[in-house]
Amino acid sequence: MKIFLPTNIKEFLEIKSKEPDAIILAGGTDLLAQWHNNKIMPNKIISISMLKNLSFIKEENNFVEIGSLTNHATIESNKIINKYLPILATAASTIGAPAIRNMGTIGGNIANASPAADLAPALLVYDAIVKLTSMNSTRELKLSEFYRGYKQTALGKDELIFSIKIPLPPQGVVTEFFKIGTRRAQSIAKVSLAGLIKKEKKGIDIIRLAAGSVAPTPIRLYELEKFLQGKILTRSVISTACDILQKYIKPITDVRSTEEYRRIALKNILVKFLSGI
């Protein structure tokens, strides 16, 4: 087994261009569990723990930018995040336990592309952008486009997730994050939902919704948003919204829950969010 330990981004990118199949190790909270379960370690690992300048949170030009190595505990307690992106802090606080939150990183949470990733629904409703960097270029794409399928992402073999950029949310919005786990702590989501809403008298002004653990990737519920846009939330509107929701999710029965439960529980928390109970 070969372990590379680059001390700066340039060094990392050089190694990665020579060793495109090497596995990138950040906090290790997902990877170590996977290696342990398979009882096989990868041949080549690039540990990025020394890339200290990838751990940052800053507010600049109407964006909050979070370095990819920023851990969940930092996100949970950071002032900028709590001020502008409160449900991202909430979501971070629901991840695992303190030890995992101290090790796990936002970049890893995205790169692992688990449909149950706790940060994903919040990031999706905040219109998060993933900033990727390689030897020759830097590119940005929407998080919803970064996910390509079950545990698959658009991350190139020569690339590194540099940061997550989030535009400051519009004024006056209400946000909420729901996670239904297998227990109250140390748990993986059976279903999760993030919502961002701004209601006006004449109807919904802004609505963004995203869900976890109900499809191969965390998903932004664009169709549902389109339907709700401008509507007044009557019982029948909410009921139609629930029907639309069922069409766009593809939950499965697995080790944690059932398809039926995921459908109904997600519907119920959507109703709860929309009706503001």
Add this chain to the structure above:
Amino acid sequence: MYIGKNINRIDGFERVTGRLKFIADYKMDNMLYGLTVRAPVAKGKLKGIIFDKHFNFSDITIVTASDIKGENIIHIIKDDMPCLVKDQIEYLGEPVALIAAKSLKMAYEALRHIKVEVEEETPIMGIEEIVKTYKREPDSLTYFYRPCINKGDVNKGFDEASYIVEAEFYTGFQEHLYLEPQGMLTYQKNGKFYSIGSLQCPYYVRPAVAKVLGIKEEDVIVIQAPTGGAFGGKEDFPSLLAAHTALLCQKSGKPVIMIYDREEDISFTTKRHPSYVHHKAGVMKEGRIIALESTIIFDAGAYTTLSPVVLSRGALHACSVYNIPNVRISANAIKSNVPPTGAFRGFGAPQTLFAMESFIDTIAHRLKLSPYDIRKKNLIKTGSEMATGQKLTESVAIDKCLDRLINISDFKKKYESYKKQSKSRETETLKGIGIATVMHGASFTGSGELILKSKGAIQLNPDGTIEILIANTDMGQGVQTIFPQIVASKLNIPIELVRCPLPDTSRVPNSGPTVASRTTMIVGRIISLCCDELLSLFEKHFKDSVKIEKGFLIIGKNKKRIPFKKAAESITNRKPLYIEKQYDFPPDQVWDETDFKGTAYPVYSWGAIAVEIEVNKFTFEVRPINLYSVYEIGKAINPKFSMGQLEGGSIQALGYGLIERCDLKNGKFFQNRLQTYIIPTSEDIPEMKTVILEEPYSRGPFGAKGLGELPHNGVAPAIRNAILNALSIEINEIPITPEVILKHMKNRGLI
């Protein structure tokens, strides 16, 4: 006196500072690491074990069934479980061969180059499938044990009853999830085999290893390593594991260690028996139950192992704490193609008590009676006759427990107000409160203790120190501390003079297994008898009457005082004085194993539990808010430890009732890792208020009765009854996950 005092754990400092060496910390020169080659199907014929020609196996020790010099049997109750599969595979993961290598990495590498060829057959798996088959074609099933209990005339009772109430109950697998997985090390020295490991019953392991190796029992020495939890999971399984390490050790001539990783441990070691109970009751208008007919089915897994005794205890607790004049119980331990199910805290009682304690609330619900009133009308009292005809003579305290519980939990008020709460109100949660009243028979069932003939000893050393020599293991419950408390109090000497080392079969007599909530009550009595004997030996030695007071012997009428150390020096004459006693089985404890009649247990411990919950209407999650319990245990030798057992056991039972799911998927346990097998964390634990009552048992040391298993018996049904209170839905299966609640609500058209 150290009785009733919160003495700190003798091994506490070493444990919390990480200094204590567990079996996985052991290393020996030339030690090999063993792994198990396992069957790939749940049922089939073993056709061959294929070793990859391109892999170099020269450094790998390999053991298959044909290498076994003794018998290919793991000795437990009935000798039907092979040590390694010879022809027939009975469960997925059944050990087919063993390998050992210089490093664990090498061993894993070798394991990847071994293939097991099989001819697959159709297995039977899962309690639902077993029950379906039982109802359709019962003769096609294999029964390991089918005891019946009969009292009075059930049919007459049904005829006289105002109502007939029926219900069916299911419980699932439960994994012990002890902190420390299974582990064993076997080495040879001077022609003897030494097995040291994480285990509960050294004298179960010894004959099992001897039988497989084909050597004399005396040539096997079993030593308990500090053990990180067991809960019954290390009662029978270590016999198999020690046989495996011993076989590899015998073949290689080297020390061999096997430490299961968590996935292997969850996947292939014992679990709590899944169960099915059908109850039919004849009830009078005011709530008196006059007849109960029950069918009990336990999924025993692939081999007999401990199932007959687990089932017996289950059947004997099936009527719970009620005095029912007419009873007919037929119980069945049925074979299936999963790893043999085994001992787990409560030993069959949590399953049948879940059924009966849920059933009594079902009766109350359907007859519009209060759960408290119906219990009050049916509770057993001193003088009551159990289903086996046993007359209860002493230390019967369930009535007291219940009244105290009602008082501390404010049950009546809460129950009525939660029953009336509007289900449709725009709130997030609904509240509920439920109770359960339970007992646990302490020590072995029936004549078990008579057959065991347990012996314990104390050794007085010339320096005045005393060693307690028993085969009972400390697996967290505190044997190593409680026994010195008993001896130091019996003899009135400082506790610092008394030690209770971990058992080593070359040193300790066979005081029986550490199971069945028997250690303090039964073995504690034996050790008390040893202390009495020591006193009479002192009297013989000093040829006068002897008392001990605060570390001094008081001799004769003129009260001559001799320090205990001096007295010890004098009586021992430089040679340790060894005093051994056997358990004096109560002559009036008569048990008929064939008809299940007589005294099933010498005494019972009692418990009343109330759980208050909130059910989330959107997510169907159940959150326990308050857990009130009142337990009567005879005497709390060490109240802090007793509380630890009661609260810890309650949490384990909470997991059993609410979240611990272990499903079968193609013969494999689906939830087989810590990430997927979900137990409560501290965040899931409600506020706990626990009260200990003491009604001394005349034969227990200082009045103590069994305690360790009791808290596992009542929490799950109390939760179920709380959900009934909150939602008015009878849910007759555990764990009651949100998915289960949803299923039941859908079935009733509520969603």
